[in-house]
C-alpha cells in the first residue's frame with residue numbers, strides 16, 4: 300500500500316517507523332504511581348517492555364508501594380495494541396471531522412494492521428469514559444452567561460441537550476442531556492456551571508423559554524442576576540443589544556457532529572450521554588475557536604478560561620493521568 304503525504308509517495312513499510320516515532324513523542328510522562336490506592340510521586344525508571352505491535356514501553360517502579368507499571372497505564376492507550384498516534388487520529392476524525400466509525404478504521408495508517416470498526420468503537424468508548432473526569436475541572440468565567448436547550452432525537456424519542464456557555468471564553472460551562480426541558484433541568488445546568496466556576500453571572504441571556512427565568516428565581520438569583528430574554532421575533536437581538544448568536548453557533552457545530560450518520564448506529568442512552576460530554580471536552584479543550592487568540596495564536600475556550608494544558612489530545616491526556624483520578 301502506498302500513501303501520499305505532503306507531495307511525496309511513501310510505502311507502507313516506511314510509514315511504520317514514522318508512526319512509531321510520532322507515537323513515542325505523544326507518550327505522556329508519568330509523574331506518579333498509576334495504582335490509584337498509592338499515587339506516590341516517588342517513581343523511577345525500571346527497564347523497557349517489548350511489545351509486538353507498538354513501540355517499546357518504558358516501565359516504572361514505585362518506590363513507595365514496590366509495584367511496577369508502564370507508561371501507558373492510567374491513559375486510554377492502556378491494553379491497546381496500537382500506537383498512540385493511530386488512536387488519537389481516530390479521536391480527531393470522530394470529533395473534528397465527524398467521520399463514520401467504519402471510515403475511521405479505513406483511514407488510519409494500517410500500522411501494524413488495519414483496526415476493525417469494533418476496535419475503533421472500543422477506543423472511542425474508552426476515551427469517552429476516561430475523559431468524563433475532566434468535566435468538573437475549574438474554569439474562569441466572565442459576568443455574562445448564555446443558556447439554551449437544543450432538541451435532538453435519540454432512539455426514536457425526543458431528548459434535549461441543555462448548555463450554559465460563557466460569553467467571553469466561549470467555554471461550555473455545563474451541559475445536560477435529558478428527556479425534559481423544565482425549570483429543574485435549567486436549574487441543574489446553572490448550578491453545575493456555578494460549581495465549576497465558583498461564581499454566578501451578573502447577566503444571564505436566554506431565549507423566551509420561561510424555564511431559565513424560573514430557575515434563576517428558584518436559585519434565589521432574581522435580584523443579583525439580570526435575566527436578558529432574547530425573542531427570536533426580535534431578530535435574535537433584544538433592545539438592550541444582547542443576542543443569542545454565540546449559543547446558536549455552538550448548537551450548529553454540536554448538531555452537525557451529533558447528526559453524523561455513523562453515530563446513529565451505536566447511540567444508546569448511556570453512551571450518547573458520555574459522547575456528548577466528550578464533545579464538550581473537545582469543544583472546550585481541543586478545538587481552537589476562530590474568534591479567540593492567545594499570544595497571537597489561535598486559542599481554545601479553555602486557554603481563555605485560564606486552563607494551561609489545552610490544545611492537544613496528548614498533552615491533555617498526560618495532564619489528566621497525572622492530576623485527576
Ligand SMILES: [Zn+2]
Nearest residue numbers: 332337361364
Ligand atoms: Zn505506588
